[in-house]
Amino acid sequence: MSDPSSGAGTSQSKPPPKYPKKKYEKKEADLSEEDLDLKKQLELYVERIQDPNPELQRAALESMRQEILTSTSSMAYVVKPLKFLRPHYGILKDFFETLPDSDFKKRLADVLSVLALTMSAEGERASLKYKLLDSEGNIGSWGHKYVRNLAGEITQEYKERSEDINFPIDDILNLVEQIVAIHMKHNAEPEAVDILMEVDELHNSVLTGNVDSTNFWRTCLYLISAARFLPQEDRRLALGIACTIYLEVEEFANALQIALFLDDEEVLPRVEEVFTSCEDLLKKKQLCYIFAQHGIYFKLVEDMCWDTDDRKVLQDIINNTKLSKSYLTLAWNFKVMEPISPDYIYKAHLLDGHAGAGAGAGVYSAAQYLAATFINAFVNAGFLRDKLMTVPPDSSGFWVFKNKEHAKISAAASLGMILLWDVDFGLPQMCNYICCNDNYVIAGALLGVGLVNCNVDKNFYRAFPILRNYLGNEDSAIRIGAIMGLGIAYTGAQKNKIRRLLTAILKDGKETPLDVIAFTAISLGLVCVGSYNETAAQAIVDALMVRSESEMEEPLTRLLALGYGLLYLGQERLGLGLENTPEASKTVNVKIRKYWDLTLLSCAYAGTGDVEIVRKLLGHCSEHLETGDIHQGPAVLGIAMVATAEELGLEMSIRSLEHLLQYGKPNIRRAVPLALGLLCTSNPKVKVINILSELSHDTDSEVAMAAVISLGLIGAGTNNACIVGMLRKLSRYYHEDDSLLFCVRIAQGLVHLGKGLLTLDPYHCNRFLLSPTAFAGLITLLHACLDMKTIILGKYHFVLYFLVLAMRPKMLMTVDENLQPLSVPVRVGQAVGVESMAGQPTTITNFRTMMTPALLGAGQRAELATGRYVPLSPTLEGHVILKEKSRAQRR
Known part of the structure; x- marks a missing residue:
């Protein structure tokens, strides 16, 4: 093999043409004596691999393999054998092509596969080509860089082969299994998952087969x-x-x-x-x-x-x-047990003496009484005491009777908010109002029964016997109170007995008032939320079909669409689309068909972050419609409902909604603030606060009202000083406009929700899970706010109480093995994504240490600051059981 034409890399061979002679000689002169010896040794191996003597060939190839194996297993930045063999890669390739099939050829293919890591042309996939000729070799022995390079070439090869269904892929799948096993063994779990996703083999048992307690x-x-x-x-x-x-x-x-x-x-x-x-x-x-x-x-x-x-x-x-007991323990720990009056929230003395700016500045009007009722209910929710409803009557009588007509419903129901979650103490007090002779008070008390029982004890022997007796009452207000109470008390219960009762009301026909039918549909949707119950769905559609043409124009009719949508909340798997809605909805009246379809679509994909659905909804917002079309409102809300799942989609949606504000029609602009409120519920982002602050002064009063309500939603339970100051100024700005001032008061009550201990955020478990009951309560209110003047500012203001479904303490309550409160130190800070990070990185930053029970704000996460206990929950929020470690474990 001394023929120079063979191209064997000997010490007498010419330098490669890619290096100028002087530069090449200089490179050799820069090498250490040890590197020169290695270079000459490798050139000798290349020469002997081409020798006719099989024994000499095998010995040279094995020696070369060992040199490469030794170097690739080290942490060196430049693998010297690969560097020195670079000029001879083409020679070895040409020699490989001349060899007959044999074990020697396979072993040479294994070496060429490694050399191709740095020497093959881009897109050639030579490493994979040669490795497939010797797939029995140990891939992991060549080092992590080789394995990663091979994985990349496999994904490219798979994309090409997958275009031809007749092209076999078993050979590369065999390599994939080997690569996955190597990644899982060497702490490269994300790369193992990635390659399985790239080749559509995530279902392969090789992943689960290589999982253990360490990875x-x-x-x-x-x-x-x-x-x-x-x-x-x-x-x-x-x-x-x-x-x-x-x-x-x-x-x-x-x-x-x-x-x-x-x-x-x-x-x-x-x-x-x-x-x-x-x-x-x-x-x-x-x-x-x-x-x-x-x-x-x-x-x-x-x-x-x-x-x-x-x-x-x-x-x-x-x-x-x-x-209720845990919530009061939290309140006692933060020293906020003392009731707060509406006047304390108004802070009228800070408003430069405007007589109409604060309800406490003079005589209450009917609107001010109603606003004070809601503020009192929101601020003192769950504390069992307040300064309006649970105190002896003053000289002018009980607070409930200071209100007029339908306002009495909200006033009586507010007691249910104050007694929230304490069923044993709350239900007897609500029953006292049910015995009243005033139908409005009875209706409010029935609604209050549902509020007390909300998210607590969904058994039949508590609220159900009380509410059932009033479902057939002749008075519409009483029926609505009982129906709403039933829906709120048993949201998500999936009780067939309740479903049959509500379905029977929907089947009563034209004789039943439209408002009773609308609230029945909502309650039915709440009880069966996310169950896609066909019987309930058909009942809602049938109830709509018998309504007159004039009733189709009523705002309350839209609540039937929402009730129907709630049945499909989060059921993305149904593959709903505008052209593929359930059969029952195809019989809906043409006048509200689009409203119905878009409500259904947004509910089905709520919380999924599906970009294609957001694109469809934006497409509907870009249409130029005739007067009277109303479906763009739920389309705007739908964007927020779909995109609220993760932070990136949320930020992109905010930008899209800003464009709609600039170019959208009035019905779109009125819905944009509500969508922003849903995207950032109990999470006051500065950018959103600024947008809503500008919109709260909009010339369109409905846009301004929606912006004010949304300010309350994004600040709900945060006591955010910026929003509090804005609302105080708005109360002065709108002191002559009863409607806008009422909205400002509602927002003020929401910002101070539960004195800062409650949240309306429907996500929990580090924003992984979306509570269907909480989300249903939020979107029910927002759909009602699409026609603010008719519903919220009309006689159905009590729909504000649907927010109770989303209320929960934003607490971390640690308990011992006997479920008794246990105070331990924890670190609370901003959550940090740790996916793909090496080792055991901390999951929070900018933390502070405190004792439990602790409050968790938006985007915050907690970690135990003691090694004495081990939590039984992966996420430290809500109630977490701590198990004490043994002495051996602590060591």
């Missing part, structure tokens, strides 16, 4: 994070795999969160599987706290817990029976 956390975290950016089917597959992994490693709380997120027709079997798989009673209690926080009703049966006493304790946790 499951990073694997599942990446699967969950990536799932938000995948198509629907792939998303469900990724989350299903994460759920399976969590079950295998007995992380039941994480598995339950994913099971609740999937929320399809198999949600109960999946949830039951997680619950029954857990045999630790203490962990079962933590699972029940997650059920309670999510807001769905889950009935325990004997198979899930054999012991009757234990089953009762678990069911009580699911029913939130101790929520």
